[in-house]
Amino acid sequence: MTVHLVEAKLHRVSLWTPPVSRKPKDWLKYLHEGERGATGTAMSDFLENELLDHVLSAATFTAAATLYAALFTAAPSDAGGGTEVVGGTYARVSKTNNATNFPAASGGSKSNGTDIDFGTATADWGIVTHVAIIDAAAAGNFYFWGALNSSRDVKNGDSFKFAATKLIFALD
Numbered sequence: 001m002t003v004h005l006v007e008a009k010l011h012r013v014s015l016w017t018p019p020v021s022r023k024p025k026d027w028l029k030y031l032h033e034g035e036r037g038a039t040g041t042a043m044s045d046f047l048e049n050e051l052l053d054h055v056l057s058a059a060t061f062t063a064a065a066t067l068y069a070a071l072f073t074a075a076p077s078d079a080g081g082g083t084e085v086v087g088g089t090y091a092r093v094s095k096t097n098n099a100t101n102f103p104a105a106s107g108g109s110k111s112n113g114t115d116i117d118f119g120t121a122t123a124d125w126g127i128v129t130h131v132a133i134i135d136a137a138a139a140g141n142f143y144f145w146g147a148l149n150s151s152r153d154v155k156n157g158d159s160f161k162f163a164a165t166k167l168i169f170a171l172d
Contacts, residue, residue: 042169044142045078064135067102067143068092069116069167071160072130076145082130088123088156092137109170116167118160125154131167144169 053059070092076082093116095101103113132145154160 042144042146043078044080044145046080046141047143048078063097064143065097066094066135067097068094068134068137068140069118069162070132070134071118071125071128072132072145073126073128075130075147076132076142078142080142082132082145085125085128085154088121088125089119090121090125091118092134093118094137109168111165111168112162114164116162120159121154121156123156125158125160128152128154128160131162 050059050061054061071085071090072082073085074083095112095114095116099113101112101114102110104110128148129151130145130147133143134140135143152160
């Protein structure tokens with residue numbers, strides 16, 4: 001008798017944004033070089049554990065009524081952390097967690113249904129590299145996080161926004 005000791009890793013959620021540019025050369029680079037935006041795991045340890053317990057042991061999971069988008073100048077991780085933007089009128093953007101702001105998933109992905117607008121910086125924010133979805137206006141539990149397609153050096157007077165459908169959550 002053979003005992004097969006096996007391991008499996010199920011793909012997690014990835015968070016990415018397509019290129020802003022409509023130029024064919026930028027889309028070709030995106031498609032051929034795999035520029036997807038998410039580097040590392042994009043679902044937090046907190047959310048992974050909550051969903052696994054919910055699905056596999058019928059534990060109750062109540063999603064936050066309001067979610068907050070946050071910007072980072074240094075990568076967070078599955079445990080949170082990172083360096084969030086500060087100053088210059090920066091604040092996390094709140095979105096009611098509903099089907100208008102996050103329409104129904106289709107084909108294994110879901111995106112924002114409305115703009116996520118951080119407004120205009122009144123001081124330099126630095127080089128923004130990552131975005132996260134968190135369940136509180138300050139501190140809180142990370143739900144998802146990921147790298148931007150390309151970092152953005154946000155200067156005083158610049159605005160920062162994810163247009164509707166440009167922040168995508170996809171099951172790999």
